[in-house]
Amino acid sequence: MEQRVSLVTLGVRNIELSRRFYSEGLGWKPVYADNEVVFYQTGGMIFALFLREKLAEDFQADPATFGRAAMSLAYNVRAKTEVDPLLKQAADAGGTILRPAREASWGGYSGYFADPDGFAWEVAWNPGWGVNPDGSIEFR
Numbered sequence: 001m002e003q004r005v006s007l008v009t010l011g012v013r014n015i016e017l018s019r020r021f022y023s024e025g026l027g028w029k030p031v032y033a034d035n036e037v038v039f040y041q042t043g044g045m046i047f048a049l050f051l052r053e054k055l056a057e058d059f060q061a062d063p064a065t066f067g068r069a070a071m072s073l074a075y076n077v078r079a080k081t082e083v084d085p086l087l088k089q090a091a092d093a094g095g096t097i098l099r100p101a102r103e104a105s106w107g108g109y110s111g112y113f114a115d116p117d118g119f120a121w122e123v124a125w126n127p128g129w130g131v132n133p134d135g136s137i138e139f140r
Contacts, residue, residue, distance in 0.1 A: 006045055008073070011052035012117045017094075018049045021116050025093020043135045052117075072112065072120040076137055080109045080125040087111045087123055095121075 012018040019038045022028045031046075032039040038049040056063035077083060083101045090113040091097050098120055101111030110124035130138040 004044075007048060008045070009048040009050050009055060010115075010117065010119050011055035012049050013052055014116070015049060015051050017116050021093050021095065022049065025095070026089065072122050074122040074124055076129060076131055077123065077125050078131045083109050083111060083123050083125050087113055090115075090121070090123075 010018075015036060015038065019030070019033060022038070022040065023030060028040050028042075028047075030038050031041045036051045036054050040047045050058075053063040056066050075086065077086065087097060087101055095113040095115055096118075098112035098114050101109055101123070104110050104124070106126070107128065108124055108126040110122050110126075112120055112122050114120050128140055130140055132138060
């Protein structure tokens with residue numbers, strides 16, 4: 001198995017609400033959308049929103065009992081000054097600020113927001129990581 005991630009899929013309760021948050025609120029452009037799923041091309045991978053019940057059905061879980069793993073998604077920026085405006089943009093789009101941005105113990109600056117389904121996103125500037133022109137991250 002190659003060391004890469006091809007797709008991240010979030011199980012959402014309301015596909016239209018989630019699509020509006022990511023598309024209209026955050027400015028992402030879907031490459032495909034229907035009444036059950038929305039796909040976004042995100043650099044070299046796909047980010048998907050899938051109706052929670054359909055996602056559970058897809059991997060044969062009970063939608064009433066399957067839960068969310070303890071995890072967060074992250075969006076790294078090129079400059080420290082980009083963190084606070086992105087957190088505000090997420091909040092203005094209907095997201096919830098989980099933790100305002102602050103200096104981090106690892107030398108960077110970051111904060112967290114949650115999307116309408118409660119999925120946590122970190123917005124971070126890390127002086128030890130590079131963000132390439134294509135948006136890919138490089139551990140330096």
